[in-house]
Amino acid sequence: MIMDKKELNYLKEKFLEVSTINYIFRDPLDDLDKNFGNFLNEAKIIREKIHQVENLDDFKAVASDLRTAFFDSFHQSKNEMENKAFMNRSVNYFHKAIKGTLENGDKKFDEWINEQLSIYKNKTLTNFFNKVDTSLKNIFGIPPNLKQSGQKEYLSNHTLNYGRDLLNKYNLSFIDVSSFKTNKEALLFLEKFDSTASETFKNLGTTNDILGIHRTVSLISNGTNEAYYSSANKSISFDTQNLNKR
Amino acid sequence: MELNDFKNIDFDDPKKQLSVKVLSNHDNFYAIWIEKDKLVMELHYSIKEKQIKLLSGELGNAIYNLNLNEEQKINRCSDAINNALFSYYNKNEDSKITSFKR
Numbered sequence: 001m002i003m004d005k006k007e008l009n010y011l012k013e014k015f016l017e018v019s020t021i022n023y024i025f026r027d028p029l030d031d032l033d034k035n036f037g038n039f040l041n042e043a044k045i046i047r048e049k050i051h052q053v054e055n056l057d058d059f060k061a062v063a064s065d066l067r068t069a070f071f072d073s074f075h076q077s078k079n080e081m082e083n084k085a086f087m088n089r090s091v092n093y094f095h096k097a098i099k100g101t102l103e104n105g106d107k108k109f110d111e112w113i114n115e116q117l118s119i120y121k122n123k124t125l126t127n128f129f130n131k132v133d134t135s136l137k138n139i140f141g142i143p144p145n146l147k148q149s150g151q152k153e154y155l156s157n158h159t160l161n162y163g164r165d166l167l168n169k170y171n172l173s174f175i176d177v178s179s180f181k182t183n184k185e186a187l188l189f190l191e192k193f194d195s196t197a198s199e200t201f202k203n204l205g206t207t208n209d210i211l212g213i214h215r216t217v218s219l220i221s222n223g224t225n226e227a228y229y230s231s232a233n234k235s236i237s238f239d240t241q242n243l244n245k246r
Numbered sequence: 247m248e249l250n251d252f253k254n255i256d257f258d259d260p261k262k263q264l265s266v267k268v269l270s271n272h273d274n275f276y277a278i279w280i281e282k283d284k285l286v287m288e289l290h291y292s293i294k295e296k297q298i299k300l301l302s303g304e305l306g307n308a309i310y311n312l313n314l315n316e317e318q319k320i321n322r323c324s325d326a327i328n329n330a331l332f333s334y335y336n337k338n339e340d341s342k343i344t345s346f347k348r
Contacts, residue, residue: 013313014258125283126280128267132267133287134268139269139274
């Protein structure tokens with residue numbers, strides 16, 4: 001398929017969005033996380049390579065490396081595959097890291113590419129991109145290229161340190177903040193989570209580490225759509241959906 | 247203006263061929279919504295001046311031409327945009343938690 005540069009850049013941007021990986025781990029990584037730590041490092045390198053590709057075939061080849069890197073990491077850990085916690089954690093990584101774009105192989109990935117190209121075509125037909133660029137410039141005074149990038153920030157040391165304090169405080173294995181676009185958003189939520197959880201456990205008359213160790217503590221949705229906790233791998237994940245509503 | 251004070255929602259639903267982008271800060275609200283190859287709405291509302299500066303697109307024009315005051319029009323637009331973003335807001339609703347009980 002012949003593709004112009006803007007179309008390819010749109011595809012790259014969308015891929016970088018869905019493959020953003022921002023985890024806060026215990027430091028140092030525990031044994032269970034070491035293979036996935038390697039995968040995450042490799043994923044960062046692959047994401048950088050995505051910027052360099054100049055045609056669709058190369059894009060698909062580099063994107064597929066992400067899947068290969070995941071399975072290589074998984075394969076190296078096969079002795080641990082019977083361990084339920086390991087399995088649960090690997091599924092979580094896989095899901096979060098690749099978000100379904102690669103999970104069912106090339107066919108699924110081709111479908112994802114076609115969907116993105118269809119959206120791109122509609123946006124071009126309706127002059128969507130130009131309208132947004134003009135509004136950014138005229139209404140908000142922001143150069144369009146600053147907000148158009150699909151790149152999200154890597155976590156600052158301050159966010160990482162605060163996140164690691166929370167891992168210890170609540171006896172968690174990791175925190176996924178992949179969906180936050182900025183450190184400010186991630187920090188805001190970490191602070192909110194910390195204050196809410198502290199108050200809840202105080203009211204329950206328990207210690208904070210019960211979140212990570214006590215399987216009988218159930219975490220029930222009240223519909224406010226803020227965080228989700230997996231007792232299987234002791235992880236907490238956030239997203240920005242609710243923040244955007246405020 | 248600090249970039250972090252700036253809200254930016256990007257939502258694409260490939261199945262519906264729907265895209266919505268919302269940009270806002272304390273003073274201005276901007277949204278653009280397309281579905282298939284049609285511009286459904288483009289809206290610029292000045293929060294500071296409480297005034298609609300731009301309202302176009304198929305639905306945007308329809309709302310603009312209604313016999314409503316400015317506040318009622320902006321409420322209609324806001325409801326419509328929220329409906330378009332329904333999937334965005336409700337993604338993973340079932341699996342999310344905020345309150346803890348024994």
